[in-house]
Amino acid sequence: MAGRLTWHRTSQSDEELREYLILALLRSRACVTFQDAQLDYHYIANLPETWKLSPGQMPSDMVIFGEALGSQLNELKRLALETGEQQRQEVQIESDKFFEFHIEDISSKNGQHQIMTTIVDMSEIRRREKVLKVLLREVSHRSKNLLAIIQSIATQTARSSTSLDHFLTKFRGRIFSLSQSQDLVTDSNWRGAYLHDLIRDQVARYQQNDKPAVRVAGLNILLSPNAALHIGLALHELMVNAVSASHAMAAGKTIDIRCEITPDGNAELSWNEPADLSPEAPPLPREINPRSFGSTVLERVVPASVSGTSRYRIDEEGVEYVLSFPLSDENVSEEARYS
Known part of the structure; x- marks a missing residue:
C-alpha cells in the first residue's frame, strides 16, 4: 500500500x-x-x-x-x-x-x-441512472409511436395517390410537417409544443410574398408531445389544401385560427378560411374528399388521438374545421401556462 x-x-x-x-x-x-x-x-x-x-x-x-x-x-x-x-x-x-x-x-x-x-x-449516481432509465423508456415509447404514425402516413398516402410522383410529393410534405412538430417537442425537452409556435412552423413555408395569410388568436396552450404531432399534421393538411385550392391565399384574404375554452371545459381549435369568389378561382370540390388521407386525418385520426371530436365543412363560403378536445394531461402539458 x-x-x-x-x-x-x-x-x-x-x-x-x-x-x-x-x-x-x-x-x-x-x-x-x-x-x-x-x-x-x-x-x-x-x-x-x-x-x-x-x-x-x-x-x-x-x-x-x-x-x-x-x-x-x-x-x-x-x-x-x-x-x-x-x-x-x-x-x-x-x-x-x-x-x-x-x-x-x-x-x-x-x-x-x-x-x-x-x-x-452512490445515491446521486443511482438517482441519475434511474432518471436515465425512465428517459430511455420514454424515448423508446415515443419512437414507436412516431414510427406508427409514419407507417400510417405512408400507407394512407399510397392508397390515395395516383402515381409515384404524387405519392412522393404528398409523403415528403407530411413527413416534413411531422419533423417540424417533433423539433418543437424536442426543443422543449419533451414537454410538448406551444400551439402558436406549432401554427407558425406549419404555415410559414406556404405564406406568399412574406405577407401573413394566417391570423392566430386565442389561447396559446402547451400541447403534449402526442397532441402536438397530430394537430401539427392537421394544420399541414388544411394549409396544403388552402394553397392547392388558391382560395384565401391567392385572393389576399386571411385564414383565422383561434383556440378557446368552451363552456364545458374543452379546448376548441377552429380554422376559418374564406372562399375566393372571383371568376378565376378554381372550382370546388377541393383536393380533400371523403376518401383522401387529408379527410381521414382531419375527421378521424386527429380527433381520436386527442380523445376529441371534429367538425369539417367545405362549401361555397369556404372551409371551416373545428377540433374540440379535453384539457387532460394526455393533451395539454401544464395547462395553466397559456397567454
Missing part, C-alpha cells in the same frame, strides 16, 4: 497530510474506516450522516450500522480476513440512499492484519 503514495515532501508533517486527506474525503463523499483483526475500530473518517456515533461512544459495526447491516458487514470483514480477497456490498437505506462498501484486508508495518472499509455514497 505504501507504494501507492506517489510523492510527498519530507518536511510535510503527518498531521498536515492527515488533514488534507480528510478534506479530500469530504469532497469525494467517501468514508474510510480501519479495524484490527478482532474488528475493533481504530479510525473512522467522514462517516455519512445516515449513521451516527455519539460522543464518547465506543464504535462497533452493530452500534454504527444497526443489528442487521452490522452483522452482514461483520461476515464480509471476516471473509476478507480469511481469504485476503476484497469484498464489495451495496446497501440501500430508505428509498433514495445508496452506499457502496469496499472491504479489504491490509497489512500494517508490523505485519498485523487490518480491515480497511471504504464507504462511497
Whole structure:
C-alpha cells in the first residue's frame, strides 16, 4: 500500500497530510474506516450522516450500522480476513440512499492484519441512472409511436395517390410537417409544443410574398408531445389544401385560427378560411374528399388521438374545421401556462 503514495515532501508533517486527506474525503463523499483483526475500530473518517456515533461512544459495526447491516458487514470483514480477497456490498437505506462498501484486508508495518472499509455514497449516481432509465423508456415509447404514425402516413398516402410522383410529393410534405412538430417537442425537452409556435412552423413555408395569410388568436396552450404531432399534421393538411385550392391565399384574404375554452371545459381549435369568389378561382370540390388521407386525418385520426371530436365543412363560403378536445394531461402539458 505504501507504494501507492506517489510523492510527498519530507518536511510535510503527518498531521498536515492527515488533514488534507480528510478534506479530500469530504469532497469525494467517501468514508474510510480501519479495524484490527478482532474488528475493533481504530479510525473512522467522514462517516455519512445516515449513521451516527455519539460522543464518547465506543464504535462497533452493530452500534454504527444497526443489528442487521452490522452483522452482514461483520461476515464480509471476516471473509476478507480469511481469504485476503476484497469484498464489495451495496446497501440501500430508505428509498433514495445508496452506499457502496469496499472491504479489504491490509497489512500494517508490523505485519498485523487490518480491515480497511471504504464507504462511497452512490445515491446521486443511482438517482441519475434511474432518471436515465425512465428517459430511455420514454424515448423508446415515443419512437414507436412516431414510427406508427409514419407507417400510417405512408400507407394512407399510397392508397390515395395516383402515381409515384404524387405519392412522393404528398409523403415528403407530411413527413416534413411531422419533423417540424417533433423539433418543437424536442426543443422543449419533451414537454410538448406551444400551439402558436406549432401554427407558425406549419404555415410559414406556404405564406406568399412574406405577407401573413394566417391570423392566430386565442389561447396559446402547451400541447403534449402526442397532441402536438397530430394537430401539427392537421394544420399541414388544411394549409396544403388552402394553397392547392388558391382560395384565401391567392385572393389576399386571411385564414383565422383561434383556440378557446368552451363552456364545458374543452379546448376548441377552429380554422376559418374564406372562399375566393372571383371568376378565376378554381372550382370546388377541393383536393380533400371523403376518401383522401387529408379527410381521414382531419375527421378521424386527429380527433381520436386527442380523445376529441371534429367538425369539417367545405362549401361555397369556404372551409371551416373545428377540433374540440379535453384539457387532460394526455393533451395539454401544464395547462395553466397559456397567454
